Amino acid sequence: MAHRAAFQMTPLLNRSSMTLTSRVRAMVPAQYANYVTASAVVYAGGKARKAAPKVKQQSNSFRRKKAEDEDKSEGGSGGAARLNEKYYKPPTPVKVEEFIPSSATKENVGKVLGFPTNVIPALSQTAYPTLLSEQFDLIKPAALVVRESTVNLLEKIDASMKTPSSQTRLVLTGDSGSGKSAMLLQTVSHCLSAGWAVIYIPRASTWMNSSYAYNTVPQSTSFVQPLLASTLVGQIHNVNKSVLSKLVTSEKAKVGRHDVEKGTSLSALLEVGVKDQFAAQDVMEVFMKEMGAQKEIPTLIAVDEINSFFRPTQYLRQDGKEMDPEHLKLPKLFLNYISGKSSLNNGAVVAATSDSLMINKSEVLEVALGTKVVSPYKSLSQTIMPWATGLTAVQVPNYTREEAKGVFDYYKKGNIIFDAASEPLFLNKFITSNGNPRKFFTACAKGI
């Protein structure tokens, strides 16, 4: 079919000679190339109409808008999105040392250390947590302070390197803005530098908020999210390139429509899932089984916004009711590792709760962790409760004086403090924010 061919094979001409619509079509990602969407069908009909000879237009005194004008106006609107240089100072890059595994010691508490250069490309595969990325935009390079609780957490992680993951299932809890996501980021960075395989999920709520397509699995009550699985497989592949090239599958497997021979490298296995999104779920399951079975490389499963795993999702079942995460195959796979039902031979599961959206709050998780006490008459979901057993809560406190001083000096060097930086100002900000990291940042940077 001619129109289908035109849809995929758009030549890479320079910007001015392509129309807006053809450029948009060229930007369609590979996964969608095989889709026949409604607009493509209608477009084909429109094209048939266009093939008919046009009536000759009368010449007009007004110059008609052509494709070149569209390109020019696009460039102009893009320029307006840049910050006005008169009012916004460009960030002064601050010199910070790298946060390598050996620097997570008690002596370094209060020092602000940046992410190592070999870790930053891996971290940029997945987005930073939403509110932290605001800080990282203001001061470059992205760096976090080493805290006492960080050192304790990383000691636990290092100790778990040789033990099964079911023995180390930690959940970071604490007040809103107390540094849970930041600590999780530091753990991820630490493990990446130490040579672990890391599966980092910065926003688990996007898995459950009905933003990805889902399909029924025949002869079962489960549902699969092909595009989500494929995206996750791609992220894992890009983050752990060097680690995965050394590992191979231990047995033959069938993923979707493809067969994977025994002895294929795990990178090749993941590439199958990236190219074919409908095989991605099977790829994920085989991958997790293989990573769990081998003992050379420990695996870290890091999940932010874990509370969305312990409450009904926004997806609807066939009968119209909201379904639990256990009925979605990809979240169920991770729930098995979080609850300890499945275990990696060497590794750990670290998660962080998030208070960012009220809709994500999970009372079941808070009761299971012991951070909240409810009336015994309160009915909690008995289908979700069993998944939350055996989790260890790690309380993340506010800044101590020492940590806050280190952060304040870092902000001073990065030139983001709203008022003139001084010792009394530091005391003022520290006391009024009670050491809460997020409030301390907004107090220093915005003068609130």
Next chain:
Amino acid sequence: MLHLLGVNLPDQKLVQYALPLFYGIGQKTALKVLASLSIHKSCKIADLSDTQINQLSSLLSDMTIESDLRKEIRANIMHHRSIGSYVGRRHAMGLPVRGQNTKNNAMTARRLNGRWLKAEKREYSSSARSVIPEANSPFDNFFNRKWF
């Protein structure tokens, strides 16, 4: 622009908010349709695959919507009129049907009631099936006149 069962659904609209553009589908039925077809809530009309569009059109054609629904509503009101009930008379006069006060505040009823009968009159005015009872028969004229 997806053209489905006589209604144009814009491509960039979410399916959840495009389905109520059909006469007879509101927010709740739209969600029920999404649930039965396993379409996620942030799916746009442009993201629907061919199979999903076919499933959607077959599901919608099984429901009474659009012209079928309008015929049903009109038939229900016509039934009241043809049996000469109080409800039918109120529809014909364009006044409140459900026992509301008319001393004040009957504006919505005056504006909206009776439009189904007017449509009926317009539609069937030229057909032989017109069974609207008029008070013009000789029998009525004799008995409804004031003789004394």
